[in-house]
Amino acid sequence: MDIRMLGAARMVTGSCFEVKTQGHVFAVDCGMHQGGRQAEERNLNTAFYEPDKWEFILLSHAHIDHSGLLPRMVKYGFRGPIYMTAPTEALLKIMLLDSAHIQEMEAQWKTLRMKRHGERKSVESLYTTDDAIKVFNLFKTVEYGETFSPSPGISVTYRDSGHILGSAFIEIETPQGDKILKVAFSGDVGRPAQLIVKDPSPLKKADFIFMESTYGDRNHKDEDASLDELAEAVMHACRHGEKVIIPAFAVERTQEIIYCFHLLYRQKRIPEDLPIFVDSPLAIQATEVFRRFSSYFDDETKDLIARGYDPLSMPNLRYTLSTEESMTINAFAGPAVVISASGMADAGRIKHHLKHNLWREGASIVFVGYQAQGTTGRRIVDGASKVRIFGEEVAVKAKVFTINGFSAHAGQAQLIDWLKTVEDKPMHVFLVHGEYNAQQCLAQEIERRLNFPVSIPEYGQVLSLMAGKEPVCTVAPRGVMEVAPWVEELSEMERIIYDLKTSFAPSEPEAKRRLQELKQKVERLLEQG
Ligand SMILES: [Zn+2]
Ligand SMILES: [Zn+2]
Structure with a gap:
């Protein structure tokens, strides 16, 4: 089996692995590269992927860094089925339409800017809404724990990875001579104590494991401390009569934060009349999907619902769908909480809220998720005293809270715990989906504590895997390596x-x-x- 690294190699975004085995070619995930110019170039370089040769795609979950290039691949010749769980299908439909809309807006904006500079060229968007809709026909849903065969000689099983609603890690089995080669792709591994979703399922037997490493170099604070911090951020802004601005991914993180506010509200730790705005059309749609798939929730959440509570609502929660409603939030005087996307503050309505509040002493800006290098969110977290939003410099005077305990990713110790669930010692662990420093740190810990052989593949590299043998890694193609x-x-x-x-x-x-x-x-x- 040959695996070609098409993304998430020594970086977090762009998850995509091409697999060649038994004369078949397919891909695991097809994510967008995010953060910076080089990433954008990789998104455009569709020829490098050769999607017209793929027979099918196995999709781990709905996040754009795992799914965002699907419309692009269909535009360039992919015609096979795309396998995923039912909640992933529901979430993906709204996320791809949103992504296509963002691509179209960006292309329009870039074209306009070029025209202002006297150029005639227009910028083509990465893909359009029509391209996204074409992908929907290819979706095929699968159940956790049910093995299926997308092509002769290839068996695939999805298991709950406990990261977001419907997320999976993927086990692939294929005969090799008298042996069976078993390879596992972790997708994104959730944090065991996470609200709403179940804990990650244990790994079965795997010769080779491709594991994410987003938080390979650190552990998360515990949940109670994070809830305390959230309450503190709210009270800080309330005392000053200002707002609490929370950039949050529309899917999963927003629902978890609503759940947290539901808990704080019931514990009477935040003012009863404090308005909480969820200002993201995508988050509103995603919340509806969550309600539809409540059978996938963990026991704690199901129990809460059985006792008559709705963890995704409270009396002062308001959803703002239209742009006009969104704008009235800024005119709204007095303390309020605003949860809005994007989670890394580089697109979407959150930019308006930051522009209106970052410079206000007494306001709280609360980061509750991963901030990629090069994003506005990362600059604020790293302590910039000014940031540029909509071409204007905005001073950072508000109090910045970074709460990493809400992460949807396992921390270092939790990743190692998950790896320990494998039945026999694997031949090799490949770290993907992480910044290189974090990966090196995690690799050392895995070698020290579990004595599993580990490596960190590079973009474009091809790994040849044989059952019971050490992997052979080819050098990445020229140009990529350089x-x-x-x-x-x-x-x-x-x-x-x-x-x-x-x-x-x-x-x-x-x-x-x-x-x-x-x-x-x-x-x-x-x-x-
Ligand atoms: Zn994810
Ligand atoms: Zn991811």
Whole structure:
């Protein structure tokens, strides 16, 4: 079996693995690369994927970094079935339409900007709403724990990965001589104590495991501490008569945060009359899907519902669907909570709310999810004193809270616990879906604590897997290899330069510190030759 790394290699986004076995070719996940120019170029480079050769796609879950390129692949010749669980199908329909809409808007905006600069060219969007709708016909749903055969000689089983509603890790089995080769793709592994969804199922037997490593270098704070922090963020803003702004992914995170507010409300830890706005049409639709698939919830949530509570609602919760309603939130005086997308604050209505509130001392900005490098969210979390929103510099005066205990990803110790559930020692673990530093850290821990062989594949690399043998890794194609080792460092340097340009006067001590940091990075790259 040959596996070609088409994304999420030494970075978090763009999950896509091409699998060749028994004369068949298919893909596991087909995610969008996010954060920065190089990522965008990879999204456009559809020829590199060769989607017209794929017979089918196995999809782990609905998140765009795992599914966002599906319309692009269909546009360029993919015609096979796409397998997923029923909740994933329901979530994916609304998410792909939303993604297509964002792509169309961005292309329009870029075209307009070029015209203003006197250029005649127009920018084509990555895909359109029509492209997204064409994907829906290819969806095929599967149940957790039921083995199916998408092509002769290939058996596939989906199991609950406890990350978001309908999320799965995927086990693939195929005969190799007198042996059976077993490969597992983790998708995204959830945090065991997460609200709403079940805990990740245990791994069965696997010779080779491709495991995510988003939080490979750290553990999360416990849930109670996170709930306390959320209450503190709310009370901070209430005391100052300001708002609480929460950028949150529309799917899963928003529902979990609503659940948290439901708990705080019932525990009387937040003012009873505090309005809570969910300002994201996508989040509103996603919440409806959650209600429809409540049979997938964990026992705790089901129990709550059985006792007559609705964890996804409370008296002062308001959903704002139209742009007009959204705008009235900014005119609304006094304390309120605003939960809005995107989760990394680089698109969507959240940008308006940040523009109106970031500069207000006394307001609370609460980050409850992963912030990728290069995003506005990451800059705020990293302590920028100003950020650029809609072409305008906005001072960061509000109090910034970063609560990582709500993560939908397992922390380091939880990833290792999940890996331990494998029945026999695997031949090899490949770390994917993580920043390189975090992956190196996790690799060391896995080797030290479990003594499993680990490696961190590169973008474009091909891995040849044989049952009972060490994997053979080919060198990544030229061009890809030449760029790859620089990417992380260069994008960090870009971020420092961006901060220097936008956030600091040359005389500020922070500016000097950042310049030093930049110098060290340049020197390190020169040393590496
Ligand atoms: Zn995910
Ligand atoms: Zn992911």
